Amino acid sequence: MTEKFVEILTIPFIRTTKDVFVNRIIYPRLMNEQKTFVVTANPEIVEYANKHEEYKQIILSADYITPDGIGIIYASKWLKQPLEERITGYDMMHDLFELANLHELKVYMLGAEEAVIEAAVEKVKQQYPHSRIVGHHHGYINIEDQELAKSIADLKPDIILTALGFPKQEQWVNMHKHLFEKGLFMGVGGSFDVLAEKVQRAPVIWQKVNLEWLYRLIQQPTRWQRMMVLPKFMLNVLKEKG
Template identity: 70%
Template structure:
């Protein structure tokens, strides 16, 4: 399958839809036990990457960067390179669980508070009894320590999901990637909180109105500082749009 990418503020996003991405790109790599690094990026991550070169180098090294966030989709339209659709970390996580359930793949969960990861693990076992949950661990770890990743690698998981929040989750993957012989690695941010029922995902109406960010902010007011990246991102895209139009 020919893979197409669209660059948004120097970050290359895969131009695909969920069905095409999962069945045409991810599924074959899982079945071939091909190591894969997926980053699901929103405007906050793009802004952070462009301000921190070490982090930018990490996410650009990923096999795929998917557009997680309506801001990325809107930006692609403003730049006349419209991406097909959002591929969110939460939805992609559940698609991976579905494939793991069907093919009896091994899954490892890393991140969140201890009570949250335990509840999330129980939910995964309940919803996807066919997959093999080989282990899980809370996210209060030293990401530089090799002890835990070495023990995870010995379990030979097919899918490793890290909910450490950016940039820690991608830094953890990058630092320990070489320890693993196989596996799909993906940071999922606060997805375990949603899975465990600690945080509710925005209802479909809010998603369709492109207000998922506001719904999340209402539930987690402490995120307001992170939300300041959104207007900066929009301003940069608008400036780039004017440059593109003049050229």
């Protein structure tokens, strides 16, 4: 199928729904063992990429960039190229676990604190018993450590989830994916914290009214400085709109 993209502040987002993306694009690539790099980008990542050229080139090297953040959806509407819906890293992570469960795919989980990653792995084993978690490692690593990356590649995982936070999770993929014969690589930020129930995800009603960001801010007040990127992003979009 031919994919359509919408460019927002120089970053091309795929224009589709989550179900179509997972089932008609990602699933066939997994089955064909095509190496695939997915970036789930929110306004913060877009702003950071446009200020850091090396990171921007890593983002642009991805096979697909999905709109993770309601700000990206609003921006697309303002630019009169509306994206269909948010495709969040957390939701897609669960879809990937489901595919792994159905097809007994091998998964490697990298990131978060030791206790968090251990709890997250147990949750996956409970919820997706037929998925094959071939390994996991906490996120307190030197991302240039090629020995660790090679040990992961030797396990031949089908899905590699990196929860190192941006920009490290994408930098890690960029540095090491050449070591792998196959695999879908995706950064998932703080998703392991939610999976392990260290952090609660916003209730569905908050998600439906696009206030998930506010719920997270209430839970983690230290995020307020990161939230200050949002008005800058929106202002830059309005400037682009002219």
